[in-house]
Amino acid sequence: MAITIRDVAKRAGVAPSTVSRVIADNPSISEKTKNKVRTVMKEMNYFPNIYAQGLASAHSKTFGLVLPLATDAFYQNPFFPTVLRGINFEMAKHDYSILLSVGLDDNQRRKHIEKIVNGKQVEGLIFLYASKNDPLLRFAQEVNCPAVVIGSPDNTKVHYVDNDNDLIGYQATTALIQQGCQRIAYIGGDMDQFFIADRHKGYERALKDHSLTYDPKHIYNDFAFLPNDGYNLAKDTLDLENIDGMVISDELVSEGIRAYLDTQDIQDIHTITFSAYQQGNTQWMNKNSYVNLNSHIIGSRAVDILFEALDPDQASTRFIHEYVDADLQAT
Numbered sequence: 001m002a003i004t005i006r007d008v009a010k011r012a013g014v015a016p017s018t019v020s021r022v023i024a025d026n027p028s029i030s031e032k033t034k035n036k037v038r039t040v041m042k043e044m045n046y047f048p049n050i051y052a053q054g055l056a057s058a059h060s061k062t063f064g065l066v067l068p069l070a071t072d073a074f075y076q077n078p079f080f081p082t083v084l085r086g087i088n089f090e091m092a093k094h095d096y097s098i099l100l101s102v103g104l105d106d107n108q109r110r111k112h113i114e115k116i117v118n119g120k121q122v123e124g125l126i127f128l129y130a131s132k133n134d135p136l137l138r139f140a141q142e143v144n145c146p147a148v149v150i151g152s153p154d155n156t157k158v159h160y161v162d163n164d165n166d167l168i169g170y171q172a173t174t175a176l177i178q179q180g181c182q183r184i185a186y187i188g189g190d191m192d193q194f195f196i197a198d199r200h201k202g203y204e205r206a207l208k209d210h211s212l213t214y215d216p217k218h219i220y221n222d223f224a225f226l227p228n229d230g231y232n233l234a235k236d237t238l239d240l241e242n243i244d245g246m247v248i249s250d251e252l253v254s255e256g257i258r259a260y261l262d263t264q265d266i267q268d269i270h271t272i273t274f275s276a277y278q279q280g281n282t283q284w285m286n287k288n289s290y291v292n293l294n295s296h297i298i299g300s301r302a303v304d305i306l307f308e309a310l311d312p313d314q315a316s317t318r319f320i321h322e323y324v325d326a327d328l329q330a331t
Helices: 005-012 016-023 031-043 050-057 072-076 079-093 106-118 135-142 165-178 194-209 227-236 251-263 283-287 295-310
Strands: 062-066 097-101 124-127 147-150 159-162 184-187 245-248 270-275 289-292 321-323 327-329
Touching: 005 016, 005 031, 016 031, 062 106, 079 097, 079 295, 097 106, 106 135, 124 135, 124 295, 135 147, 147 295, 159 295, 165 184, 165 194, 165 245, 165 270, 165 289, 165 327, 184 194, 184 251, 227 251, 245 251, 251 270
Parallel strands: 062 097, 062 124, 124 147, 147 159, 159 321, 184 245, 245 270, 270 289
Antiparallel strands: 289 327
16 A cells, blocks of 8 residues: 555654645754654655645646757757756756656647646746747747746847857857968858857858958858768868868767768868867867867756746846857867
8 A cells, every 4th residue: 555645644743734844845844843754754665746746836846848849960969968967967956857848840849838837847948949939938938937048049038048159159260260271161050040140150250350251152051960961061062172171060060071071081171160068088179179068057057047037036027148158179
């Protein structure tokens, strides 16, 4: 027979309501009583139904994690698991759980978000992406659900945390110029993605500041973020004879491009990309410059910001827009 709150209360010599308050960590209960009840819970191997407790207290101790539409690039890109590592680290400190929002298309995703928000299964949402006119973010705002976006959305009335992509695009391009590059290509991907467009702005600004010509023919977009795409881009599309440097916005694409350059023993084209984390002392690191995005810190800060938005003593009508510093690792 399953152990109940009444069983715990009887052994601890307290009322069932006191056990419920201990589970909810209610400040009206003394630490002595809390320790006593928790000891009994452990002895009896009793685990409270957190979901039911959340419904009763209006605190689910759960954040919803809103993923972008599932693609191969999402599941393979190191950025996302690195951000999740930071989210997990920070939420574990507060004994909070993560509920993934699921759906194969925008309609399914919207229905699931409505279900978990309106059903009070989550206290807030973390969006793992930023996109234009996002209907899911718009819904969260309409129902006043606290939310943090990882990325820079086209909406200032929301909390977000990101790298300063204009700045790091500028720094990456400048690093190539300092290595002697004069004909630098920008390998973007999808200019509808805010981080791609912002890094392009920094790239263009750096060329201008160093009196180098901006050539639209050296801008490459409209491909997926996978190594295969980078390899085929270098093999079939890039004008390798007329460029001596490349700013590559995605590290998986960079991996594919570098693989092709290596197969052709092309040594005189410098590349720089953007990595989710500090690379180890590997052959790859020794040959390639990159910008470390410190993506785990982005994940941690997203959680901190969401807790701040939930704190009635801290929350206000202001929205937190925060940039996490990135580190240039130039060879």
